[in-house]
Every structure is written in C-alpha cells, then in structure tokens.
Amino acid sequence: MRIPCPHCGWRDSREFTCIGSDAYLFRPEPDAPMSAWDDYLHNRDNPAGPSRDLWYHDPCGTWACVSRDTATHAVHGATGLGDAR
Amino acid sequence: MRFSALRVLMEGLGGNAGWKPHWRKAAPRDEYDMIIIGGGGHGLATAYYLAANHGITNIAVVEKGYLGGGSIGRNTTIVRANYFLPGNSEFYSHSVRLWEGLESELNYNVMHSQRGLINLFHSDGQRDAAARRGNSMLAQGDDAILLGRDELRQILPYLDYEQGRFPVRGGLYHKRGGTARHDAVAWGYARGADRRGVDLIENCEVTGIRIENGRATGVSTTRGEIRARKIGIVTAGRSGQVAAMAGLRLPIESHVLQAFVTEGLKPCIDHVVTFGMGHFYISQSDKGGLVFGGDLDFYPSYAARGNLPTVEHVMEAAMTLMPMIGRAKLLRSWGGIMDMTPDGSPIIDKAPVDGLYLDCGWCYGGFKAVPASGWCMAHLMATDEPHPVARRFRLDRFATGHLIDEEGTGSQHNLH
Numbered sequence: 370m371r372i373p374c375p376h377c378g379w380r381d382s383r384e385f386t387c388i389g390s391d392a393y394l395f396r397p398e399p400d401a402p403m404s405a406w407d408d409y410l411h412n413r414d415n416p417a418g419p420s421r422d423l424w425y426h427d428p429c430g431t432w433a434c435v436s437r438d439t440a441t442h443a444v445h446g447a448t449g450l451g452d453a454r
Numbered sequence: 455m456r457f458s459a460l461r462v463l464m465e466g467l468g469g470n471a472g473w474k475p476h477w478r479k480a481a482p483r484d485e486y487d488m489i490i491i492g493g494g495g496h497g498l499a500t501a502y503y504l505a506a507n508h509g510i511t512n513i514a515v516v517e518k519g520y521l522g523g524g525s526i527g528r529n530t531t532i533v534r535a536n537y538f539l540p541g542n543s544e545f546y547s548h549s550v551r552l553w554e555g556l557e558s559e560l561n562y563n564v565m566h567s568q569r570g571l572i573n574l575f576h577s578d579g580q581r582d583a584a585a586r587r588g589n590s591m592l593a594q595g596d597d598a599i600l601l602g603r604d605e606l607r608q609i610l611p612y613l614d615y616e617q618g619r620f621p622v623r624g625g626l627y628h629k630r631g632g633t634a635r636h637d638a639v640a641w642g643y644a645r646g647a648d649r650r651g652v653d654l655i656e657n658c659e660v661t662g663i664r665i666e667n668g669r670a671t672g673v674s675t676t677r678g679e680i681r682a683r684k685i686g687i688v689t690a691g692r693s694g695q696v697a698a699m700a701g702l703r704l705p706i707e708s709h710v711l712q713a714f715v716t717e718g719l720k721p722c723i724d725h726v727v728t729f730g731m732g733h734f735y736i737s738q739s740d741k742g743g744l745v746f747g748g749d750l751d752f753y754p755s756y757a758a759r760g761n762l763p764t765v766e767h768v769m770e771a772a773m774t775l776m777p778m779i780g781r782a783k784l785l786r787s788w789g790g791i792m793d794m795t796p797d798g799s800p801i802i803d804k805a806p807v808d809g810l811y812l813d814c815g816w817c818y819g820g821f822k823a824v825p826a827s828g829w830c831m832a833h834l835m836a837t838d839e840p841h842p843v844a845r846r847f848r849l850d851r852f853a854t855g856h857l858i859d860e861e862g863t864g865s866q867h868n869l870h
Contacts, residue, residue: 370761383763387753389707389867407853411705411796413867415694417756424753439708440756 370442374426375433375449384428390414391421391434394454419445421453457561476641477521477648482655482677486514488835489673489682491660491696493517495526495636496813496820497688498643498654499828500835502560505650507829508836513652514682516675518659522640525690528758528790529821530713530745532726532737534571534631535596538587541846541858542799543594548843549826550596550630556825562642564634565740571631571726572601572610574775576620580731584626591628599627610727612776619774620731631726633737639824663699663810670700670809684835686811691756691791693814700807704814705796705852707867710755710789711747711818712764716782718742732771736779744782746772750792750818752868759789792818798870799858802830803840803849811835812849817870 370382390413397405420439424447425432434453436445455461455474465472488504490497493515504510517523535550537543552559553566575584581600588598602624603615615622648654655677662674663685672681689696691708719742728735736746748768751760765787772779795801795815800823805812813831816823830844840847851857852865863869 381763382753382761387868389754403853408703411852411865411867412703413694413705413707414698414703415707415754417692417695417708420754422754439754442755442757442759442761 370444372424372433372435372444373447374429374431375447376429376431377426380426385424385426388423388425391423391453393423394434394450423450457563476645477654480514480653480655482514482516482658482675482680483653484679485681486653487512487682488684488686489513489680490515490686490688491673492688492690493521493644493654493656494524494688494690495522495640495643495824496690496816496827496831497686498522498640498647499824500686500688500813500831501647501652502643502650503828503832504836505647505652507832510836511651513647514655514680515647515652516655516658516660516673516680518657520656521644521654522637525790525820526640526824527637528713528788529636530735530737530747531633531636531739531821532571532631532735533566533634533822534628534726535594536571536573536587536591536598536626536628536631537860538590539858539860542860543590544843545826545830545847546822547594547596548829549823552825552829553634553822554630556642560642560646562638562645564638564642566632566634567740568630568632569725569737571628571728572606572625573628573728573730574622574625576623576731581623584624588626597629599629601625601627609725612722612778614775614777617774620729633726633739635740636821643828660696660699663696665700665807668808670807684809684811686813686831686835687805688813688831690814690816690820691793693793693812697805697812700805700810702805702807704812706793706815707754708756709750709752709792709794710757710760711750711792712760712768712787712789713745713747714768714787715739715743715745715785717785719744719782729771729775732774734768734771734775736772736776743785744779750794755789756791757789758791760787794867794870796852796865796867796870797857797859798861800827800847801849802827802834802844802847804834804838805849
C-alpha cells in the first residue's frame with residue numbers, strides 16, 4: 370500500500386503511522402458536555418468502504434487525511450489537515 | 455446421532471453410510487422469542503447456552519454466509535487464561551473451565567489440547583511483571599509457573615537464547631493453556647443448538663433492525679422479515695455496520711490481523727510460545743503446520759487480508775527467536791477482521807435500545823472467549839442481568855472511566 374503525503378507525494382506505507390478515523394479532526398468545544406467528548410474519543414462510524422483516516426508521515430512530520438477504501442485497501446488521495454476539516 | 459468410539463467402529467464396518475448432516479438447513483419463520491445475528495463461534499455458543507442453560511429454544515441464528523465462515527474460521531486457535539485485571543481475570547478463568555468440559559458437554563471432538571502456553575521475558579523488569587501476572591493467575595484459581603532460562607531450555611531447546619536484541623531470560627508457563635480445532639468449535643455448538651431446536655439460518659443477511667416505540671421488534675433480512683422479543687448482535691468485525699441499523703455508534707474500529715501457516719512438518723513445537731517483544735507467537739497444528747502471527751497492521755480495514763510490511767515484520771521476529779523456522783516453507787497467509795475497542799477489552803451488555811443486546815469488541819482475543827462469551831451473553835439475554843463474570847464488560851465504561859486496559863497503554867483506538 371502506498372500513501373500520498375501532501376508534502377512528499379506517494380510514499381511506501383511503512384513510512385507512515387495511522388492514528389485512525391478522521392473523527393479526531395472534529396474536537397468538541399472545551400465546554401462541550403461529557404457525552405460529546407466520549408463520542409469524540411471513542412465512538413466511530415467504522416465504515417466498510419470509502420473512509421477518511423489520519424496518517425502521520427514520519428520522515429517529514431506531515432499529517433495527511435487519506436481517502437481510502439477499507440474494504441479493498443485502494444487509496445484515492447490525501448489532503449493536509451487544514452483542508453480536511 | 456451421538457458420537458462414540460463404538461459408533462465410529464460400527465460406521466467403519468458399514469462403509470460410513472450412516473453419517474447424517476450435523477444440523478438441519480432451517481428456513482426462517484415469521485417470529486421467534488429471540489434472534490441472534492451472527493452464526494460464528496460467539497453467536498452459536500450464545501444460542502446453545504440459551505437452550506441448554508435457560509431452556510429457551512425458540513431461537514433463530516441468522517448468518518449472512520455459512521456457519522463459522524467469519525473470525526471463528528480465521529484465527530490462530532489459542533486458548534488461555536493468563537489475564538491480570540479484574541473483569542478479564544474471572545471471565546477468562548471461567549472460559550478455560552468451560553473449555554475443559556466442552557467436548558463432553560457437546561459430545562463433539564473440538565480437539566482441545568492443553569499443551570501449555572509460554573510467555574517469554576527478556577529483562578529483570580519483564581520477569582517481575584511475569585511473576586506478578588503469574589501470582590494473579592494463581593489467585594484467580596488457575597495455574598502459572600515462572601521458569602528461568604535453564605528450565606526453559608529444557609522444554610524449548612530450539613530458541614535462540616543469546617540473540618543480541620532480546621536475549622531470552624525465561625518464561626511464564628501456563629500449563630492449562632493450549633489450542634483447539636477452531637472450525638469444530640463452531641460445528642459443535644451449531645450441532646448442540648440445532649439438536650435443542652434452534653433454527654440455524656444460513657445465507658440470510660440482516661439488512662435492517664426494526665424499532666417500534668424505542669424497542670427492537672425484529673429484523674429485515676434477505677430472506678424476509680423476522681420478528682422477535684429480543685435480538686442479540688454478535689457480529690464481531692461487522693458490529694459497527696449492524697449496530698448502525700439500530701442507529702448506534704459503537705466504540706469499535708475494525709482492523710486487520712494477519713496469520714500464517716507453514717507446510718506440514720513433523721512435531722517440533724510442543725507448546726504455544728509468545729514473544730511479545732517481537733510481536734510474534736507460534737504453535738504447531740495437529741496437521742503439522744506451524745501456525746503463527748504477530749501484531750495488527752494498524753489501520754482500519756475490512757479486507758480480510760493485510761499488507762507486506764507486517765508480513766516482513768512477523769518473519770523477522772520469527773527468525774530472531776527461532777532461526778530454525780527459516781528452513782520451513784510458508785504455505786498460506788490470511789487476515790481476519792478484528793473489532794477493536796479503545797481499551798482492548800470486549801463488550802457484553804444491553805444496547806441503549808430496549809430488546810437489543812451487544813456481544814462485540816473481542817479485539818484479537820475472541821477465540822478463547824467463545825464458551826464464556828456464549829454463556830454470559832445467554833445469561834444476559836435470558837435474565838436481563840449481566841453474568842457475574844462479565845459484569846464489567848459494559849458499553850458505557852469508556853464514558854465512565856471504568857476501563858479494562860490489560861496492556862496499560864491507554865484508552866485510544868490505535869494503541870491496542
């Protein structure tokens with residue numbers, strides 16, 4: 370599997386660390402209720418098919434929001450986190 | 455049809471013409487008392503114990519493919535009770551005791567083999583942690599023996615003890631751990647449930663869960679509508695999709711875990727050996743293949759196959775620990791879909807919808823749990839009360855902070 374780093378282009382997946390779902394991009398406000406924080410930290414759509422998840426490119430230190438298919442491992446593209454929100 | 459040595463002998467003399475299918479091919483009826491979604495190990499065990507322990511037999515197990523075609527057929531068959539934390543400790547202890555009586559309970563040869571399981575350690579700190587874990591296993595009523603390097607050499611002569619990276623200092627020996635024949639576990643529970651009147655409905659995919667006035671009342675399937683008072687979701691890696699049909703979002707992310715088997719060899723590995731520092735574990739099947747695996751690929755996946763970097767990592771760990779394995783030819787590799795929770799422990803609980811029950815989040819440890827999971831899920835569905843040994847496997851523990859984080863790495867999806 371190869372992953373497109375927004376900074377370096379397509380690179381071998383072993384250069385990356387995947388932290389999981391793009392749900393981490395949507396952090397609740399500090400005064401949000403506990404249920405919102407529980408949802409943010411733990412609960413997931415967990416899609417079987419098209420998905421977006423967050424990968425860190427270890428050599429260059431760039432985060433990427435990667436569009437993939439979890440059923441086929443096809444990788445469609447990636448954006449930086451600023452554009453992904 | 456009851457299995458016995460006499461029966462095998464008589465069938466052999468009669469040309470094996472008298473064997474019958476082990477369960478009926480049931481067609482769905484309009485209504486049951488209970489529906490179990492998922493005909494894998496946990497679902498079939500749940501149906502079996504509902505019938506055997508609680509006398510509830512008007513049950514349908516609906517399975518989208520064939521019985522035992524999911525994770526129960528894709529694991530590395532290890533059975534053990536070497537857990538540490540309250541919650542896990544009593545549950546897996548209960549499970550191993552059920553394993554020990556399973557073949558006579560089911561009248562089915564599940565090839566349960568208590569060949570012993572050894573967790574290796576490589577430093578003073580790890581040895582102290584192993585001693586502490588062993589004491590906890592003894593306190594829960596199970597067995598553990600702390601082996602030093604010389605004692606370990608007597609039973610595992612083939613390890614590379616002097617390797618530079620992780621020299622082997624000893625191991626924690628759990629004699630009642632071992633393996634079982636994974637498919638036979640599914641078949642044995644299926645046969646036992648069928649004989650008690652449970653309908654096992656294959657090629658029947660659930661496409662919706664009907665909810666009326668806040669209560670689950672039935673399921674839509676590719677073979678029609680089925681109504682029931684109580685519905686259990688026991689769908690392992692697919693739990694997220696099935697729960698979404700009831701409007702639920704679960705604390706689960708599905709990942710791929712790979713496993714490997716070599717060509718058949720003469721007996722050479724007599725135990726289950728785990729090399730935690732290298733992310734590697736191995737045993738030898740009764741057919742002779744060396745069955746081994748490592749860690750997750752560490753990205754969400756439903757592909758039931760993994761990628762090469764993890765293959766490479768597992769092979770490197772294997773060569774580090776036991777260089778003799780380099781002489782064996784790898785026969786097959788495959789992947790399973792792991793329903794990973796943030797703390798690495800499972801969920802057996804009522805769902806926030808009345809009449810709906812969850813048994814999921816087994817991470818990469820579901821096989822050994824099959825008997826106790828079925829036992830406890832059946833208890834929950836029959837009595838609406840959690841079974842004492844599964845009462846901590848709550849759905850809301852992530853919100854309340856009552857985590858069961860066996861690895862002590864934190865409650866976050868990419869850490870287990």
